[in-house]
Amino acid sequence: MENIRNFCIIAHIDHGKSTLADRLLQETNTVSERDRQEQVLDDMELERERGITIKSHAIQMDHERDGKKYVLNLIDTPGHVDFSYEVSRSIAACEGALLIIDATQGIQAQTISNLYLAIEHDLEIIPILNKMDLASAMPDEVKDQIVDLIGCDRDDIIEASGKTGMGVGLILEAIMDRVPAPKGDPKEPFQALIFDSVFNSFRGIIAYIKVMNGEVRKGDLVKFVNTGKEYNADEVGVLRLTQEARPVLRTGDVGYLISGIKTSKEVKVGDTITNVKNPCKTAIDGFEDVKPMVFAGIYPIDPEDYEDLRASIEKLQLNDASLTFEPESSAALGFGFRCGFLGLLHMEIVQERLDREFDMDVITTVPNVSFNVITKKGDLVEVHNPSGLPTETMIDYIEEPYIHAQIISRADYIGQIMKLCIDKRGELKTQVYLTGNRVEVTFNMPLSEIVFDFYDKLKSISKGYASFDYYRTDFKRATLCKLDILLNGESVDALSSLMHTSNAYEIGRKMCIKLKELIPRQQFDIAIQAAIGSKIIARETVKAVRKDVTAKCYGGDITRKRKLLEKQKKGKKRMRQVGNVEVPQKAFLAVLKLD
C-alpha cells in the first residue's frame, strides 16, 4: 500500500493534459509503441476531436525505482463545468494532483475551481508548467501566478513539455516522492468509493472504484449503500490499458467491479460499496444525487424515428447516468422526449453523440432550467417544461436555480464582462487581480441566464480569452413568466419558454425578428407574435409571396424544372406545420442564438 500513488490531473482545455498523460504512459511502458495513439485516455471520438474529457478514466502504471516497485494510478477527470460533481468524486479518490498550466496562457477559471476542490480534499499539488518548448512561453509570469495561487515554492514547479518529453522524468519522481500513499485501514470492513461507471454490452455496468478501507474479493457479496442494492462481485480487477481481472482489490487500490448490473441508475457516482456480511459503519462523505438542471425537448426530425430515438437515448443513458428523459409531445413537433442535462455542454454532447453514434437527426427545443413552483397549498412542484407550469391561480411563488459564476479574463475586457453579467441579473461577489493584467470576478447569477447565449457573448466580448466556470448554489424566488410565440394566432408550444419577466420583452422581440428571417414567405401573410398570457408584446409579419418568377420550361428540358420543383416540395415536406404555417426545422434551433 505504501507504494501506491493515486493522482489526478487538473488542467484547462488545451493545456496539454492528455499529451502529458500519454508521455507518462510511455515513460512507464504502460502503452507499447504499437498501441500508441494520440490521447490514449480520451477514447471517445468526440473527446479526441474537442480535446476535452467527458468521462472519467483511470489507468494503472508500474514504475520501478531503486528496486522498489510503485503502482501509479492516474485518474483522468472530466474537464468541464457541467461535470463538477464527477470531478469532485474523482478527486476524492486521489491523494495527489498534477496541476498543469499552459506556460503560454496562464491560469484559467476552470483550473482554479478544480484546484480548490483538490485543496479541499487535501490533495498534494504538483504544479507543472507545460508547453515550455514554445517560444511564447512566459514561465516567470505564469510561475508568479502559480505561487500566488497555491503558495508553493517556486522551485517546486516543474517545467515540462508533453510534446518534447521535457520534464516527464521529474514528474514521475515528484509523484513517487511527493504524493502520499493512500491512507485507510486494511483491517476495517470493505469500503470503496465509486468515482465513475461505464457500460459494456457484455458485462453490464462496470463501476470504477477506489478501495478506501478493507478489501474486496471476487465473489464477495457487496452492497451499494445509497441504493441499498446487493450484488455479487462477479469480477474485480485493475484498469490497465484494458481491464485486467485480479482475485482481490486491497486498501488504496483503484480498479473496477463488475456485478452484472443492467441499469446505469443503480451505479451512482459517489456511492459507497461495502461488504454485506461485514459492512462499514458509515458511507463516504460527499455523495449527491445529481439532478439535471437544464431541460430541453428532443424530437426526431422524421416522426417515424421516434422509437429509434428512444432506443438511442436509452443506450446513451447506460454510459451517462446523469442524462434523464421522459416522453413528451408537442403540437408542432409531434412525439419526442423531455431530456434533462447537467448543463449546456452536456446537452450539446448528448445531441452530438445522438448524431454521431446513433445517426439520429433531432430537433432540440429551447432549453430551460428546472424551476421550483411552490403552490398555494404549500407543495413544491418541479417544472421542467413551460407547459408544465401550473395555472397562475395555483402558484404562490416560483424559485429559480442560482449559480456561483467565476470568470477570469484580461483586465481590458473586465468592464464589458461585468456589464454582461449584470445585464444577466448577476450580482458581483468578488473582483480579484490575480497577476499582471488578469482579473477574476465572481458573480451570483441565475442559471437560466447562461442558458440563453451567454457563452457566445462572453467569448465575443473577451475575444475568446475569458474562461468561465460555475457551480450551482441554491434556489431563489423569481418573477417568471411564460413567453409564447404565436404564428397566425396559433401558439407554437415548442417555442414557448419560461423566463424572468424583465427579459421577456427583449427576448420576445428578438425571437420575432429571428423567426421572420427564418420562416420562408408563403402564400399568405404570416403574423409572428410574442405574447405573455393574452398580452402581445412583439409582432413581425412575413409578407405573402405574390409572384414567383416562373422558371422557363423550354427547349424540351423538362427534367430540370421537374427536379427543381420536386426539390422545393421535398423541402416543404421537411418543414413542420403549425396551423397553416410551414416552419423550417432550423427555426426551432436558431432562436437559441438571438441577437
Place this chain on the structure above:
Amino acid sequence: MSGIYIHIPFCRQRCHYCDFYSTTQIKRKPELILALLSELEQRKDWIGEETIRTIYFGGGTPSLLSIDEINQILDSIYLNYNVVENPEITFEANPDDLTEKQLRLLSETRINRLSIGIQSFFNDDLQLMNRRHDREQAINSVKMAQEFGFKNISVDLIFGLPNLSIERWNENLKIVESLNVQHLSAYHLTYEKGTVFEIKRKKGEITPIMEEASIMQFKTLIAWAKQNNFIQYEISNFGKESFFSQHNSNYWNQKKYLGIGPSAHSYNIDTRLWNPSNLSMYINGIMKKQAVYEKEILSESDKYNELLITALRTKRGLNLAQVEAQFGNRVKHHLLHNSQKFVESKKLYLKDNALVLSDEGVFVSDAIMAELMLVEEEID
C-alpha cells in the same frame, strides 16, 4: 406526330441572362454539322413510325448557319424521317444576322417560321443583356422578313429586367403591336446559375426588380395580349389564333421529340435523353457512333409531375379525366384534395373538367406546381 429539335450551340458572344449551352468556338462549325447529320441518321428509330410535324432550329444562334448548312440538315431530315406535308419549321435568329441578303436566302429554304430574339427595343437594356443588335436592327429584321414573305413570325421579349420601368415595358409591347407579328414569347428575367446577371446580383452590382413592379409588368402583358388578340396559350407564350408554336406545344402535350446536337433533349413518353453540354464530347462520341447521351427512365410519379408542370402552364390546364385515365383514381383524388385550397383562394379554377391557373395563380405557379407534385412516399 413528333418534332425534331436541332441545337446550334454557337454564339458570337454570351448574353448575360442566358444559361443555355453555347460556345464561341464557331470555327468548329463544319465538324458540328457532320456530327448533326450523323446523329440524325443514327437516331432514326427514336421516334418510331411517327411522322415529323415540326422542326426547330434553336440555340445558341442558328442564324450563324449558312444556307447550305441549313439545307443539308433539312435534306437529311427529309431523307431519314417521314415528314408531314406542311410541317412547321422554325428558325431562331438574332436580328443582327437577318440581313436583307440572308433573309432572301432563308425565304428560299423550307423554313416557314422565324423566332427573332429581340428581347427589348431599348439600346441600353440590350447592352445590359450583352445583345449585339440595336433597336433599329430589331425593327428592320421583322419588317424585312415580312417583305420576304415570312407570315409566321415570333419575337422574344424579356421583362422584369433590373430597372425596367412600366413605361418602357409598355413601349416594347407597343412596338411589337405595330410590327404585326403572329407570336410573342415573353419571359420574366430569371437569375440562372453561372450567368453574368447572377454573378452581378450576388456581388450586389445588380438589384432585381421589386416584386410589385414585376407583377405590374406581367399584368400589363396579359392585358395587352387580350386587347391585341394574342391568346396566352402558355404562361410565357402568346399567339394569334392558329399561330401557336406547334413545336413548343409538343413539349407541353407529352408528344415525342428528338433532340439533335449538344445539350439537346429527347423524349419518347417513357424515357428522356440528353446529349452532353460539351462540343468535343458530343462530336467525338457521335463520330465514333457511341451513345453520348444521359438517360432517364421516367417513373410513374415523374410522368405525373411532368404532366402537372407542363399542362398547368397551358391554357387548357390539367385535365382530370386524363389524370384519372393515366394515373388512376387515387392520384386524381390526391390532386383534387391538394388543389382544393388553391381553388378556394382562386388561384386555380375548374373549367371543362380541367384545373386551370387563374391570372393570380400564374404569378405563383411554381409554388402551386411544387405543392401538387407527388414525391416518393405519396405515390403509394
